Amino acid sequence: MNIRTQISMVFHLDKCIGCHTCSIACKNLWTDRKGAEYMWWNNVETKPGTGYPTKWEEQSEYKGGWEIKGDMLKPKMNGRWNRLLNIFSSPPLPTIDDYYEPWTYRYEDLFNAPEGDDQPTARPISLITGESINIEAGPNWDDDLSGSTIYARNDPNLENLTELEREQLNELERLVFFYIPRMCNHCLNPACVATCPSGAIYKRGEDGIVLIDQKKCRGWRMCVSGCPYKKSYYNWNTGKSEKCILCFPRLETGQVPACMHSCVGRIRYLGVMLYDADKIENSAKVSDNKLVDTQLDMILDPFDEKVITAAKTQGIHDEVIISAQNSPTYKFVKQWKVALPLHPEFRTLPMLFYVPPLSPIIAKMEGGKFDVVNADSTAQTDHLRLFHSLTDSRVPIKYLASLFSAGDTSKIDHIYKKLIAVRLCMRSITVGDVAQDDLKKTFEMGNTNAEEAVMIYRLTSLPSIDERFVIPPMYREEAIESFENVYDYKSSAGFGFVQKAERRL
Amino acid sequence: MTNSFLFIAFPYLSVTIAVIFTVYRFTADRYSYSSYSSQFLENKELFWGSVPWHYGIIIILLLHIFAIIIPGAYRWLLAGSRIELFESIGLGLAFLSFVGLIILAVRRLSDSKVTAVSFATDWLLLFLFLFQVGSGIYIALTYRWGSLWYLNTIVPWIWSLFSFTPDSSYVVILPMIVKLHILNAFFLIAILPFTRLVHIISAPIPYLWRPYQIARWYK
Numbered sequence: 001m002n003i004r005t006q007i008s009m010v011f012h013l014d015k016c017i018g019c020h021t022c023s024i025a026c027k028n029l030w031t032d033r034k035g036a037e038y039m040w041w042n043n044v045e046t047k048p049g050t051g052y053p054t055k056w057e058e059q060s061e062y063k064g065g066w067e068i069k070g071d072m073l074k075p076k077m078n079g080r081w082n083r084l085l086n087i088f089s090s091p092p093l094p095t096i097d098d099y100y101e102p103w104t105y106r107y108e109d110l111f112n113a114p115e116g117d118d119q120p121t122a123r124p125i126s127l128i129t130g131e132s133i134n135i136e137a138g139p140n141w142d143d144d145l146s147g148s149t150i151y152a153r154n155d156p157n158l159e160n161l162t163e164l165e166r167e168q169l170n171e172l173e174r175l176v177f178f179y180i181p182r183m184c185n186h187c188l189n190p191a192c193v194a195t196c197p198s199g200a201i202y203k204r205g206e207d208g209i210v211l212i213d214q215k216k217c218r219g220w221r222m223c224v225s226g227c228p229y230k231k232s233y234y235n236w237n238t239g240k241s242e243k244c245i246l247c248f249p250r251l252e253t254g255q256v257p258a259c260m261h262s263c264v265g266r267i268r269y270l271g272v273m274l275y276d277a278d279k280i281e282n283s284a285k286v287s288d289n290k291l292v293d294t295q296l297d298m299i300l301d302p303f304d305e306k307v308i309t310a311a312k313t314q315g316i317h318d319e320v321i322i323s324a325q326n327s328p329t330y331k332f333v334k335q336w337k338v339a340l341p342l343h344p345e346f347r348t349l350p351m352l353f354y355v356p357p358l359s360p361i362i363a364k365m366e367g368g369k370f371d372v373v374n375a376d377s378t379a380q381t382d383h384l385r386l387f388h389s390l391t392d393s394r395v396p397i398k399y400l401a402s403l404f405s406a407g408d409t410s411k412i413d414h415i416y417k418k419l420i421a422v423r424l425c426m427r428s429i430t431v432g433d434v435a436q437d438d439l440k441k442t443f444e445m446g447n448t449n450a451e452e453a454v455m456i457y458r459l460t461s462l463p464s465i466d467e468r469f470v471i472p473p474m475y476r477e478e479a480i481e482s483f484e485n486v487y488d489y490k491s492s493a494g495f496g497f498v499q500k501a502e503r504r505l
Numbered sequence: 506m507t508n509s510f511l512f513i514a515f516p517y518l519s520v521t522i523a524v525i526f527t528v529y530r531f532t533a534d535r536y537s538y539s540s541y542s543s544q545f546l547e548n549k550e551l552f553w554g555s556v557p558w559h560y561g562i563i564i565i566l567l568l569h570i571f572a573i574i575i576p577g578a579y580r581w582l583l584a585g586s587r588i589e590l591f592e593s594i595g596l597g598l599a600f601l602s603f604v605g606l607i608i609l610a611v612r613r614l615s616d617s618k619v620t621a622v623s624f625a626t627d628w629l630l631l632f633l634f635l636f637q638v639g640s641g642i643y644i645a646l647t648y649r650w651g652s653l654w655y656l657n658t659i660v661p662w663i664w665s666l667f668s669f670t671p672d673s674s675y676v677v678i679l680p681m682i683v684k685l686h687i688l689n690a691f692f693l694i695a696i697l698p699f700t701r702l703v704h705i706i707s708a709p710i711p712y713l714w715r716p717y718q719i720a721r722w723y724k
Binding site: 004075080081083084087088089090091093094095096126128129130131189190193194196197198199201202203204205206214215216217218219220221224234236237238239240280476479480483499501503504505 | 530534535536537538539540541542543544545546547548551552555556558559560617618620621622624626699700701704707709710711712713715717718719720721722723
């Protein structure tokens with residue numbers, strides 16, 4: 001057992017209102033610079049939709065992630081020789097047009113235009129060339145555009161759906177969509193790290209944050225293609241790649257990452273998990289339908305005495321173990337099993353998990369009513385019919401399975417049943433109109449009990465900021481102090497980047 | 506006097522500048538080491554320019570160096586009728602890189618996004634390389650067989666420089682265009698640390714054997 005700690009995240013999609021506050025918080029902090037304008041380390045996508053960059057999930061085109069070749073786990077971009085031989089012009093690299101060309105407006109025209117019969121306008125100009133452009137794409141260009149023939153209907157996840165299910169999704173005046181906020185997953189088996197020819201990308205041993213060493217990056221841009229989530233970005237101004245840093249300067253000082261702190265819907269949870277690093281390769285090498293299970297197997301129980309002793313002997317601080325025990329992500333992911341990773345079939349073992357969106361439940365309209373209760377007449381009581389409505393759910397289960405469980409609908413089914421059980425349990429407590437018999441069956445079907453349901457409800461609806469974000473103490477300064485004499489730097493000019501981050505020669 | 510400056514002092518000077526400033530840039534401003542790829546802004550023309558250019562020039566450059574390092578093997582390679590095959594391949598590669606260069610130059614001139622990220626040194630490099638490859642092709646076509654007399658003139662001259670017994674008499678007899686080819690080559694070496702050419706030095710060969718996953722610890 002090689003125990004490591006990993007900061008992980010859970011996004012509760014039922015609570016996401018698609019306000020993009022997270023994206024803006026991130027942009028203001030990190031990517032409001034020349035060359036990074038087009039980057040959204042954190043972005044929110046409407047699903048169904050093509051996303052950002054366009055059709056990023058289409059790995060037959062972008063070649064991101066891993067695949068099994070023979071009995072080897074290899075990056076989908078092919079082996080090492082192939083990478084170096086293609087370095088002069090890497091075929092699967094997305095270009096700026098797959099994101100959008102950043103622009104501003106020529107505002108000074110509003111003040112300087114000569115007097116005339118028409119109002120002066122501020123023409124859009126490209127932030128790259130300075131020339132005027134026609135804006136054809138932009139941030140959140142397909143926001144809320146479910147049903148659109150250009151965006152929603154080209155969603156790669158619709159591939160496995162039947163005609164009827166697609167129809168259900170796009171039914172006129174009953175279009176359905178939900179939001180999915182995306183950021184770097186800080187994977188356990190990151191493909192960006194594996195495909196970087198310079199070896200500039202690394203995982204921090206202590207917390208699992210994946211970073212790009214800007215001084216080691218040589219701009220070979222393979223990580224952009226290698227990351228199946230397209231969360232590594234090439235800065236066209238500096239000639240370096242950049243990605244989400246999980247606000248590590250904030251985390252190290254006990255602050256919550258900006259995107260999470262600003263989340264209006266409070267959908268985000270952050271906590272540390274212990275995992276067995278020896279299992280990484282084998283966990284990523286199993287068949288598609290087992291990927292989620294093997295990944296959960298890697299995550300260790302922080303209450304298990306054996307795990308605690310092993311962690312301590314391997315130098316993990318007591319307080320980190322305590323924060324792993326309090327971690328909200330451990331509860332959602334491993335204890336309650338209601339959160340799943342995004343596209344596990346990319347085999348990067350992402351450590352950002354999503355609680356799939358539950359509502360609105362019913363899809364088909366009968367007699368002009370969308371009554372959940374009428375969904376299935378074979379169920380004995382109204383409340384139990386909720387469970388049977390899953391096959392008719394407005395967002396087809398297959399669609400969610402394509403996103404979160406590599407096509408395995410049973411995983412989504414289990415989560416749905418548990419979440420419905422939580423609702424019914426809370427209804428029985430607050431309204432009191434659920435028959436005891438129904439409640440019992442509810443818990444059976446949801447594979448849960450009253451105690452767990454109340455805990456899920458509490459952490460979903462009423463958590464305080466300290467319950468949502470359990471930041472492990474990082475002891476970075478202490479660690480550095482024990483190996484370096486920090487007083488050597490006293491009264492010197494500081495550390496880090498002395499030069500400006502731009503191209504000079 | 507001019508000859509001893511151009512063919513003795515200048516090569517030493519250019520290599521010295523290259524070494525000192527490459528090391529200086531690497532230690533003082535490692536951040537600036539990048540290939541400064543513009544593929545992200547334009548990738549269709551780049552493919553037809555960059556791939557032929559790099560494959561052509563890398564093989565030709567390696568053959569130039571190969572003749573210097575192992576003259577014996579190189580001489581064997583050229584023996585008999587093999588020289589015609591050898592020169593044809595060389596010329597083909599030269600044309601390949603020349604065409605690639607022209608495509609790259611046209612691309613840089615015509616695509617406004619690529620123009621926007623172009624530095625003066627990028628234009629300078631394009632110009633110098635066009636001259637270098639162009640003059641090389643001209644020499645190959647007019648002074649047969651270049652690969653053979655290269656071995657008997659320039660290679661011993663380089664060796665004389667290496668062994669610090671510089672003897673410019675090997676090269677002063679060569680035609681003007683060959684001299685220009687040599688001088689341009691050393692000029693390119695001299696400006697290497699001041700341009701994007703530094704990406705040659707950081708060619709990621711260790712990628713072939715490093716483990717896929719990298720973790721860094723504080724300690």
